[in-house]
Amino acid sequence: MAIEKRRATAAEAVAGIGDGATVMLSGFAGAGFANQLVAALLDLGPRNLTLVVNSATHRLSNTHELIAAGMVRKVICSAARGHDKSALSAFEVLYKEGKIELEVLPQGTFVESIRAAGAGIPAYFTPTAFGTDLAAGKEVRNFDGRDYVLEKSIPGDAALIRADVADRWGNLTFHHAQMNFGPAMATASKLVVAEVRAFSDTPIPPEQVMLSGVFVDRIFVAGA
Amino acid sequence: MKPLNRLQMAWRVGQDIEDGMVVNLGLGMPVGVSDYVPQDFDVVVQSENGIIGVGPLASANAADSDLVDAGSRKVTLRAGATIIDSAASFAMIRGGHIDVTILGAFEVASNGDLANWDNRIPDKGPLVGGAMDLAASAQAVWVMMEHNTRKGGPRLLEACTLPLTAVRCVKRVYTDIAVLSVMPQGFLVHEILPGISRVELQRRTGAPLAFAPDCKDLITPDIALPEA
Numbered sequence: 001m002a003i004e005k006r007r008a009t010a011a012e013a014v015a016g017i018g019d020g021a022t023v024m025l026s027g028f029a030g031a032g033f034a035n036q037l038v039a040a041l042l043d044l045g046p047r048n049l050t051l052v053v054n055s056a057t058h059r060l061s062n063t064h065e066l067i068a069a070g071m072v073r074k075v076i077c078s079a080a081r082g083h084d085k086s087a088l089s090a091f092e093v094l095y096k097e098g099k100i101e102l103e104v105l106p107q108g109t110f111v112e113s114i115r116a117a118g119a120g121i122p123a124y125f126t127p128t129a130f131g132t133d134l135a136a137g138k139e140v141r142n143f144d145g146r147d148y149v150l151e152k153s154i155p156g157d158a159a160l161i162r163a164d165v166a167d168r169w170g171n172l173t174f175h176h177a178q179m180n181f182g183p184a185m186a187t188a189s190k191l192v193v194a195e196v197r198a199f200s201d202t203p204i205p206p207e208q209v210m211l212s213g214v215f216v217d218r219i220f221v222a223g224a
Numbered sequence: 225m226k227p228l229n230r231l232q233m234a235w236r237v238g239q240d241i242e243d244g245m246v247v248n249l250g251l252g253m254p255v256g257v258s259d260y261v262p263q264d265f266d267v268v269v270q271s272e273n274g275i276i277g278v279g280p281l282a283s284a285n286a287a288d289s290d291l292v293d294a295g296s297r298k299v300t301l302r303a304g305a306t307i308i309d310s311a312a313s314f315a316m317i318r319g320g321h322i323d324v325t326i327l328g329a330f331e332v333a334s335n336g337d338l339a340n341w342d343n344r345i346p347d348k349g350p351l352v353g354g355a356m357d358l359a360a361s362a363q364a365v366w367v368m369m370e371h372n373t374r375k376g377g378p379r380l381l382e383a384c385t386l387p388l389t390a391v392r393c394v395k396r397v398y399t400d401i402a403v404l405s406v407m408p409q410g411f412l413v414h415e416i417l418p419g420i421s422r423v424e425l426q427r428r429t430g431a432p433l434a435f436a437p438d439c440k441d442l443i444t445p446d447i448a449l450p451e452a
Contacts, residue, residue, distance in 0.1 A: 028273045028310065029296040030289055054310075056349065060296075080349030088347060095349055104350045107272060108314035108357030115311040128318060128360045131391035133342075134352065176290040176307055177273045184311040 005170040005219045006199065010040035013193045013220035017158045019046050020073075024114065024185040025053040025063060026161040032178040033061040034195040036222045037160040042066055048073040052114065052154055054107065054181060055079040057091045067091045067100065074101035076154060078110045106134060109151050111184050116153035118187025123152045156189035163211070166196040166221070170213030171204045179210065186215040193218045225419045227400035232444040233368050235260040237326060237398050240366075241267055248272070248317065248358055250327040250340075251295040253368050257326055269302075270322060271295075272354040274313040277305025294354065317354065318361045325362035327355065329369045329394075331384040334410035334431040336394040338365065339386035352389075359390035371399035371428055378430030380404070380411060401425065403442060409434065415442035 027033035068090035094100040125148035139150040161182035164175040238260025279300035287298035403415040
């Protein structure tokens with residue numbers, strides 16, 4: 001049967017993400033947020049989610065709406081500052097009250113742990129964070145005179161990523177810095193949904209594909 | 225002479241950037257350094273979000289919301305630029321492929337320890353970003369920061385009081401009144417703002433200073449800050 005990964009609506013594209021899922025969300029610095037898929041996830045309403053997202057509440061993403069709706073048990077991120085500079089965000093209120101768990105990782109460790117999960121690596125050593133509070137309680141080993149911290153990989157149940165163009169096989173291209181965490185998250189998650197600007201009726205030329213469709217399960221064409 | 229403003233500090237750091245260097249510039253003051261690198265230099269500015277070859281800020285009509293640097297600034301690309309994903313971008317950083325990273329800081333210790341990520345703002349969640357990766361693995365870490373806190377306390381210390389970003393990593397420090405390097409024995413002063421004596425500089429520093437034999441005046445052009 002011919003592969004057809006396109007789904008007609010964002011709701012169909014995120015269907016099946018259930019309570020307790022670990023959900024990865026791409027996006028960094030304003031580029032690459034799959035905000036229409038996140039809005040559909042908000043409507044779907046699973047509870048006790050663990051979000052794996054670089055910024056817990058980036059002002060150009062709508063991640064904070066999932067948190068404000070009480071759907072999130074834990075956030076794994078590299079930046080946990082508020083959505084709004086002046087006021088405490090829902091995230092910060094919940095964090096202060098001890099109602100949401102937070103794991104902050106250096107951004108390179110964050111993405112390497114995701115990459116490692118996608119490559120079948122359960123844990124790895126890195127010099128990043130050695131001697132800092134973020135390495136507290138983690139195993140340290142010395143290799144050739146330098147100290148390294150043991151970090152575990154981060155696998156996901158679902159990833160919601162944003163890309164530019166998709167074809168029916170799920171092959172993707174990305175526009176500029178929109179790519180960021182998308183490819184790593186796609187390799188690390190069981191269900192990978194890509195929100196794209198445009199659909200190509202013809203196959204994307206192989207040498208232009210930036211993420212192979214084998215890592216992508218569903219496509220939602222959201223427009224610009 | 226007045227202490228250097230942030231643009232004069234950026235100018236001074238820019239004088240030490242060499243043709244062909246691959247650099248990463250931290251948020252805040254450090255990103256301004258690229259404005260003071262000679263135009264004919266091929267300096268490659270990397271940004272953590274995957275851009276290799278960041279150019280000047282984009283004009284309003286050329287801005288593209290997908291073409292941003294790690295500080296969410298809408299930027300342009302230099303000729304020869306490439307864009308990679310975050311995993312590859314941090315492989316570049318963690319694999320030692322950055323010649324120099326220029327970072328802001330709260331504190332630097334005389335053994336090179338750096339504290340630049342958590343200044344313990346009450347009620348704010350932690351934000352580390354790529355600072356620990358850059359500080360641990362760039363070939364050289366240069367810090368630019370004001371010499372003293374707003375209350376007048378020292379930022380150059382025998383041991384950091386704020387949470388560390390990385391241990392024994394800082395090679396040079398550019399402040400608004402001095403240029404120093406971090407040597408095995410501690411801080412070594414290379415340049416001092418005219419009008420500040422060695423005694424005064426030592427008084428404003430929280431760790432012992434040594435002075436290079438060729439220690440000289442810290443001189444920059446007058447560069448006005450843009451009107452707020």
